[in-house]
Amino acid sequence: MKNFRILCYTLLMEWAEDLPAGCPPEDAFAPSGGVFYRAVFTFPPTERDFYSQRKLRPDRQCGNECEARALSMFSTLDGCRRLKKLYFFKNHLIVSFTLGTQSGLIRESPSQIGEAHCDWWLAAQFNPISLCTEAGRVS
């Protein structure tokens, strides 16, 4: 049943970026009002803060094209704050936003430093920028 729902979603949804066949994966689901956190370059964030690595760097080769078109985010603030311990993220800001069913599909993909990492495939009609609030400077 879940797979059927995702199939319907995948067929009906227009994505912000072209996705390969079978993407998003079967274990992705529509968020229902949860709060998520993402590291961005500026506040308010720009559209570029919500571009995937594939869109930012179209010629780069990636191990997984579906993941290359997903955005990373965390379901907890602490999960996102842990990034600040690494040089690359020291000047990033953290924004929070609430995602409803029209925002796209997400997949829980816990990483080693936190159990809260998610992948997000953004719907074309959904603009997260106006929903963002600043959740804390990463440095």
Add this chain to the structure above:
Amino acid sequence: MKMSLPVMTVRLKNVLEYYDGPILMTVVDSVDTIYICQLIDRATEFDEFFCVPVSQSSLELFYLGRIDLRDIFIKPEKRYFSLVKVVNYEEPMDFESIAEEDIASEWYPDIGFKLTAYPKLTAYSAQLGALKSM
């Protein structure tokens, strides 16, 4: 006659942390020395990582959450620092040593970065494994 040194390359061993792409990984050289590498730049053409060699036993302690990432970089078992440029994670990566005085102090991780769970094979590593078995 001046001879040019061969370019050293390393290969991906495991992606330990991921955020819009690998941000912490281990790589190995041709004699199986392991290096732990953290992302310092995402350029248009490549990702750049700052790396230090790490023994399997220290890596195990890091995986178990008993060693802080900062300690691995500040007090490496062998003071050999390097930069790795990654164009394609599935291909050999250019590996260049860097003098200690050329290291920016900000590159070192802050205190408190530990793993909370023993690493699993990540998608990148699993895919590489599949490629190697073909």
